[in-house]
Amino acid sequence: MNSPSYIELDKGALKNNYRFIHSLLAKGVRMSSVVKGNAYGHGIAEFVPLAESLGISHFSVHSADEAKRVLDAKQKDATEVMIMGYIDDDNLEWAVSNGISFFVFEYDRLLKAAEAAETLGKRAKVHIELETGMNRTGFQQEDLDLLISLIKGNLSFITFEGLCTHFAGAESVSNLSRVQAQARAFNQMADYIESHGLKPQIKHTCCSAATLRLPEMHFDLVRIGILQYGFWPTKETFIGYIIDNKNNDDPLKRALSWKSRVMTTKTVKMGEFIGYGTTYLAQRDMKIAVVPIGYSHGFSRSLSNQGRVLIHGYRLSVIGMVNMNNMAVDITEVPHVSKGDTVTLIGYDGELEVSVASFAELSDQLNYELLTRLPFSIPRKVI
Numbered sequence: 001m002n003s004p005s006y007i008e009l010d011k012g013a014l015k016n017n018y019r020f021i022h023s024l025l026a027k028g029v030r031m032s033s034v035v036k037g038n039a040y041g042h043g044i045a046e047f048v049p050l051a052e053s054l055g056i057s058h059f060s061v062h063s064a065d066e067a068k069r070v071l072d073a074k075q076k077d078a079t080e081v082m083i084m085g086y087i088d089d090d091n092l093e094w095a096v097s098n099g100i101s102f103f104v105f106e107y108d109r110l111l112k113a114a115e116a117a118e119t120l121g122k123r124a125k126v127h128i129e130l131e132t133g134m135n136r137t138g139f140q141q142e143d144l145d146l147l148i149s150l151i152k153g154n155l156s157f158i159t160f161e162g163l164c165t166h167f168a169g170a171e172s173v174s175n176l177s178r179v180q181a182q183a184r185a186f187n188q189m190a191d192y193i194e195s196h197g198l199k200p201q202i203k204h205t206c207c208s209a210a211t212l213r214l215p216e217m218h219f220d221l222v223r224i225g226i227l228q229y230g231f232w233p234t235k236e237t238f239i240g241y242i243i244d245n246k247n248n249d250d251p252l253k254r255a256l257s258w259k260s261r262v263m264t265t266k267t268v269k270m271g272e273f274i275g276y277g278t279t280y281l282a283q284r285d286m287k288i289a290v291v292p293i294g295y296s297h298g299f300s301r302s303l304s305n306q307g308r309v310l311i312h313g314y315r316l317s318v319i320g321m322v323n324m325n326n327m328a329v330d331i332t333e334v335p336h337v338s339k340g341d342t343v344t345l346i347g348y349d350g351e352l353e354v355s356v357a358s359f360a361e362l363s364d365q366l367n368y369e370l371l372t373r374l375p376f377s378i379p380r381k382v383i
Contacts (some may be wrong), residue, residue, distance in 0.1 A: 004292035005260040005345065007380040009042055013253035015054050017228050020251045024211060029218050032082065032204075034225035035070060036062035037372035042256055043228060043380035048073040049383050051228075060084055060223050064091040067100050081125065082162075084223075085137075092116040092124075101125035101161050105137040110150055110158070117157035127162030128193075128200070132185040133178060134168040141189060146195045162221075163190055163200040171209035171233040173240075177212070183217055209233040212241065231356060231367050254356065257347025258374065259334035262311070262339050263292045265331065274328055275320025279305055287330045291343050294373075295323045298374045299345065303327075309343050312336070313350035 006254065021031060033056045034040075039047035046051070048059060048070055057079050058321055062069050070081045070120040083102040088094060092109075093116040095102055101219050104110045104126045117124040128147070131138030139147050151160060165186045169175035186205055202220035208227035210217060230252045232238040242248055265288050275278045295301040299322055307318035309329055317330045345378040 001351050003377070003379050004263075005258060005297060005378055007041075007043065007374065007378050008257040008259065008347070009046060009050060009380060009382045010255050010257070011050060011054075012383055013255045014050060014228070016251075016253045017230050017255065018054055021211070021224055021227060024215070025218060025222065025355045026215075028220070030058060030202075030221045031056065032058040032060045032221055032223045033228060034207075034223050036058045036060070036066055036084070036225070038066075038374075038376060040225060040229050040368065041371035041374035043376075044069045044378040046382060048079075049075050052079060058082070058221070059212070062086060064095060064144075065094070068170045070102075070190060071098060089304050093120060095372070096120055096122055096124045099125065101127055103127050103129045103137070103164065105131075105139060106128040106148070107150060108117070110147075110154070114154040114157040123157060123159045125159050125161040126166050127204075128160070130163065130165045130186055131167045132182040132189070134182070136166070138165060141185075144189065144192055148193060148198060151198055160198060160200050162202050162206045163193065163203060167207065167210045167214070168328070169207065169209075170207065171237050173236065177360050179214070183214065186217075186280055207233075209237055212237050226368060227252070229256065229371070231371075255291070256356075256371070258345040258378075259347065260291050260345060261294045262289045262337060262341045262343060263326065264290050264339055266290070273320075276323065277321060281322045281353075284332070286330060287331045287335060287337075288319065289331045289337055289341075289343070290326055291329055292326050293343075293345065294323045294327055296324045296375075297378070298370075299327065300370075308354055309345055310347075310349035310352055310354055311341060311343050313352060314354050315354075317367040 028072055033051050038044055052075055059070050060082045061070060062084055064083060067081050067083050081100045087102055089112050092112055096116045097120055112126040115124055129138040131140045167168050167179050167182055170179050204219055204221040205217045206222040208224050211222045226233055268274055268282050270282050270284050272282050293299050301322045303318055304321045305319060308315055313332050318327050319330050320328045346356055356370060
């Protein structure tokens, strides 16, 4: 059955973005592709094999169910998966059995992981998360002595694979002093742990924004999410890059396009209302295209009477209320539009683009929010 819309993933754009990201890293620093939130809306099932084909061999997810989807999608035995957030006790044996590493940020998880590993006769791969100022998850300074004791007491069952933290807003200069304090705290806590004879295989602290802003904190691995998909964490990070490199060109390319088709066209006489209610009154005789996409598909209702789409290389207005399953577009000035024509919701049509940034601003969403809200059911394909 044909879906009312589809997403295209541009392999060339992703290859370009990986080239750029690797140019930021010192030799030997590894990149983990963050694919939480259904690969930021790009689709884990489609994105993971695509990233693997471009040399990526490490993926980070939020939860055990996402890790399972990466395992199902991956095509290379050497590919590694790391859970950064939620995994309940019932899934620990599954994670250990499948060689999946995971963050540990409380004593209970560490002990349960060791128990699962002992039961299976296989080591649990743990990444100890430190609380450095995000105030979300992680061991604090006062926890370290007991933590060190527990790790040492369970080294027969666990592999101390990683030591990590997460920065609280490296994308904004307004958070600079807080983030710098976090960096100092991480280094001090890491030194303390290592001074007690425990050395992790790798250390990692940087997301996309921190990778750009804090090169001294790259360590052994960086966790890259939004940047790999062709989006800057914020306008500020892009401006900072431009200033630092004295180059106004955007080195990133958007990997995702979202498209639909015209379902039908019709004429509307001057003085008639279009769609639900009375939010749009035809000021002249008009021609409209009905597009089978609405807020149930991820096209926000807040884009009513202000969204934009591209058809035949023209930027056209969404008029009337965005419904659950469809919306109307003013095609009065483009009369040759007909049923079945491509409608670009996000991406390029000729020289024009509807960017995720402009789409997000009009609907009062972050890039991250808009992308991750694209439904799982939309078919994705690589071009």
